[in-house]
Amino acid sequence: MDVASFFLLLGGCGLLYLIVQLIRFVKADGDLTLLWAESFGKKPECQLPGKVVWVTGASSGIGEELAYQLASLGALLVLSARRENELQRVKKKCLENSNLQENDILILPLDVCDLESHEGATKRVLQHFGRINILVNNSGRSQRSLFMDTDLDVYKALMELNFFGTISLTKYVLHHMIEKNQGKIVTVNSMAGFIGPCLASGYSASKHALQGFFNSVRTELVDYPGISIINVCPGPVQSQIVHNAFTENITKKPEYTDQSHKMSTSRCARLILVSLVNDLNETWIAEQPYQTFCYMFQYAPSWAMWLANKVAKRRIQNFKSGMDADSSYLPKQKTKTS
Numbered sequence: 001m002d003v004a005s006f007f008l009l010l011g012g013c014g015l016l017y018l019i020v021q022l023i024r025f026v027k028a029d030g031d032l033t034l035l036w037a038e039s040f041g042k043k044p045e046c047q048l049p050g051k052v053v054w055v056t057g058a059s060s061g062i063g064e065e066l067a068y069q070l071a072s073l074g075a076l077l078v079l080s081a082r083r084e085n086e087l088q089r090v091k092k093k094c095l096e097n098s099n100l101q102e103n104d105i106l107i108l109p110l111d112v113c114d115l116e117s118h119e120g121a122t123k124r125v126l127q128h129f130g131r132i133n134i135l136v137n138n139s140g141r142s143q144r145s146l147f148m149d150t151d152l153d154v155y156k157a158l159m160e161l162n163f164f165g166t167i168s169l170t171k172y173v174l175h176h177m178i179e180k181n182q183g184k185i186v187t188v189n190s191m192a193g194f195i196g197p198c199l200a201s202g203y204s205a206s207k208h209a210l211q212g213f214f215n216s217v218r219t220e221l222v223d224y225p226g227i228s229i230i231n232v233c234p235g236p237v238q239s240q241i242v243h244n245a246f247t248e249n250i251t252k253k254p255e256y257t258d259q260s261h262k263m264s265t266s267r268c269a270r271l272i273l274v275s276l277v278n279d280l281n282e283t284w285i286a287e288q289p290y291q292t293f294c295y296m297f298q299y300a301p302s303w304a305m306w307l308a309n310k311v312a313k314r315r316i317q318n319f320k321s322g323m324d325a326d327s328s329y330l331p332k333q334k335t336k337t338s
């Protein structure tokens with residue numbers, strides 16, 4: 001082969017590689033490190049059997065789906081949320097679809113805002129299982145309202161639940177993990193934890209706070225290499241989140257809006273499990289165009305904010321006309337939430 005043909009072949013290979021990467025990115029529903037870990041990293045099937053996993057917010061949405069996937073992989077579960085009857089329903093379905101026995105799933109009703117109860121709840125889990133390998137801080141509520149229309153009480157409630165509740169429970173569980181020098185704290189954060197979407201200023205602030213908090217705590221745990229702090233940041237996912245969101249005042253419920261354009265709950269839960277078994281410090285779980293937006297926000301924030309302003313106009317219009325903020329310009333997904 002002469003030199004010219006060699007360079008032509010090399011260029012062709014380079015171009016092909018770029019095209020493959022571009023196609024991967026166009027189809028990406030996670031950041032590229034996460035998708036690499038999904039293909040070549042540790043598998044949840046090998047890492048999770050026998051692990052004690054405490055999931056908060058397990059009575060619906062992402063937490064419920066995590067419970068099903070964890071149970072089918074043979075993890076021992078602690079299921080927490082406020083609605084005990086819903087937790088019983090989730091437990092029953094977990095037992096039906098796994099080899100777990102009655103005692104392998106502990107129902108532990110918990111109001112994450114009741115900080116006084118966190119120490120007792122942690123002791124109860126340790127009494128039952130003797131260890132906590134993984135805490136998934138998943139419980140949370142969102143917001144659908146404009147800042148200027150919203151009472152300050154809503155901002156306080158969002159911080160109480162999403163931020164203070166989460167860090168308080170983490171503190172008790174971390175005590176135990178530090179003693180053992182092992183464990184994973186997984187926090188279901190959000191794209192709103194590093195991007196500022198309209199209609200969710202308080203929610204976004206609470207998730208930004210969590211992001212900063214856990215990034216800081218991770219660095220304080222350098223002497224405990226067996227402990228991982230993992231922030232997973234989903235974009236829009238099918239769940240009850242909009243139905244349960246705060247609005248302008250603490251008592252008003254949002255109107256029902258169609259959620260079928262969002263990522264399926266099962267895909268989101270699977271990518272959360274991949275993130276945790278591979279100890280990925282931060283992952284972005286979202287389909288396009290959200291994934292591109294995450295990369296823009298990270299690497300070209302001024303452009304991203306210019307684009308965010310353009311999109312905000314449309315989202316606020318949709319919100320004011322009673323639709324989901326994003327539903328009008330995104331295709332429906334095939335998998336609906338259960």
Ligand SMILES: NC(=O)c1ccc[n+]([C@@H]2O[C@H](COP(=O)([O-])OP(=O)(O)OC[C@H]3O[C@@H](n4cnc5c(N)ncnc54)[C@H](OP(=O)(O)O)[C@@H]3O)[C@@H](O)[C@H]2O)c1
Pocket residue numbers: 056057058059060061062063080081082083084086110111112113137138139140141142161188189190191233234235236237238239240241242244
């Ligand atoms: N769905 C999305 O688009 C999306 C995107 C990014 C991030 N996230 C995050 O994902 C997490 C799960 O939300 P989801 O989408 O699955 O919404 P969801 O279906 O509304 O589930 C929220 C869960 O949190 C629990 N919860 C609410 N208040 C609580 C409290 N005071 N104490 C204990 N548990 C409480 C709820 O249970 P009870 O009502 O029974 O207490 C429920 O199990 C949240 O942290 C959310 O911010 C969701």
